[in-house]
Every structure is written in structure tokens, then in C-alpha cells.
Amino acid sequence: MSTIDLTPLYRTMVGFDRMANLINTAQRLDGAQGYPPYNIEQLDENAFAIEIAVAGFSEDDLEIEIKEGQLTVVGKKAGPDSSSDANERNFLHRGIAERGFVRRFQVADHVIVTQADLKHGMLRIDLIRELPEAMKPRKIAIGSGTSKAQPEAIDGQATAETTKIGVA
Template identity: 45%
Template structure:
């Protein structure tokens, strides 16, 4: 069992990091369902991610993926077994699970598949063009009507008629 940490000093000494401190606080709590089902998080390049979860025994219709704002919830609920089935030994876990992943801004689920007992969820960070950094040239002219020249590609704003 992990020792509990008091994160209250962080709340008193930080501004604007409440979400980060809340995530740290949640991570320090011992919860029985956080370790099951086991999963991997992989990063491919700068903007592509993959979550792989071991969900042996679950079919696609028993798993629900929901992305709501910056959270991805993965819920699994097994259907009831037929009454004529008698299980002599249960080694494959069939308990319900709920796993929530906090996603960074602009990260979207691009696909999901279930193969060989592994649920694979592909994610991609898609930063809107308006939020990407852009480089602006500095003009040397002293005329007040001189407009800064954009060096890198920027979406064109609608022009106003003069």
C-alpha cells in the first residue's frame, strides 16, 4: 500500500494549476480498479498516441468508449452468462471496469479496434491553425499604415472593403 501524501501546500502555492494538482491527488489515492485492466500508453512522433488495454474475454459490444471534453472513459460490462453454462474454474476476469484517461487539449480519438483480447485506441493531437505559433516579420518602415508581413503560413482573415 502506498503512503498518502498531503498535497494541500501545492494548492496554497500555485495559481492556475488546480487541474494538475487534482490529477496528482487522484494518482496518490489507492483505488482497487485503477490497476485493472492493465494498459500501455505509447507515443508515436510529436502528435500521435495509442492506448492498448488487455480486455480478454470482452467483445466490442461489451465495451464503451466515451470522449467528453478532456476525458476519455473506457467502460466494460460483461453480458450475463447463459444459464446452462457451468464454470468449473474462472481464470479470465469478467468483472466490470471503468478506466478514465485525462487528455491534453486538442487530443482526439481517431480510432479504436479490438483484436486478440487487446483494445487499441488511437489518439491524435490536432492543434487548430489559429492557435499554432506564427512568426511575424519586423518592418523597417516608419509609415503608420505599414502592416506587419507574415512570413509563415497563416489562415487568411476575411478582407474588409475600403
């Protein structure tokens, strides 16, 4: 397994120190987890969906948690053939894996889970990126340097961010 040299990116990017850790983690996990299969879909610029094939699992067997930028999906069966119906069945071939699993996804800052649904053996988790007002793009007024007055935002309303930024 090779590592990725991010040195050229650091020449033009500021504050992306966590990026190297995320890439290294993803590189280690890539291929390590094959079960259950999943899809990641981008619905629009700020909306995403993760679909995980969880045939044989009920809502009670699944647990979804998001903590510190990591979405974790855990599938636990009560036990092999724990239902009374399963004890009476005689399988000639059993190809539907119902083994427990843990599937982890790194999510970006400000991404939240909006809902999760289980339908026809597919677990769908909808996510959305909600940027705080302070992180949304804004125009910065440039002062002439002759006045010590606070710079104003575009619509005449000063914000905490615009009052902190000055042009020397």
C-alpha cells in the same frame, strides 16, 4: 498523500491554471484504478495509442467516449455467466476477471480519437493531436514604429493573429 506545490512554475508560465487541477486529479486517481491494466504509447510527436487488456469482453460490451478533455472507456458484461455456454461450464479456477470497469484518461486540448480496435483481448485506441493553424508556431514581423500600417506575416499574408500583435 502529499500535494505538489506548483508556485515556482507559475512564476514563468502564463495561462496554465488548469494544470494544477489536472495534476491533482491524476494524483488522486493514481493507484486507485488497477483494473484493467493498460499501456500508453507515444508513436510520434503528435500520435499516441492506449492499449487496454480487456480479455473476455466483446465489442458489444465496450463503450468509448471522449467529452470535455476526458476519454472514458466502459466495459459492461451482460451479467455473470449470462451465456448459455457459461452456465454449462464447471470452472475449477476462474482467474480472468470479467467484471465491469470504467477507465478514464485526461487528454490534452486538440487530441482526437482516430480509431479503436479490439484484437486478441486488447483494446487499442489511437489518438492524434491536431493543432489548429492559429496554434501552430509562426514568426511575427517586427515593425519599425514609424508606420501605422498593419504588420505582415512572413510570406506577405496577414493573418488575424499577426494583425492583433504589435510592438510598441
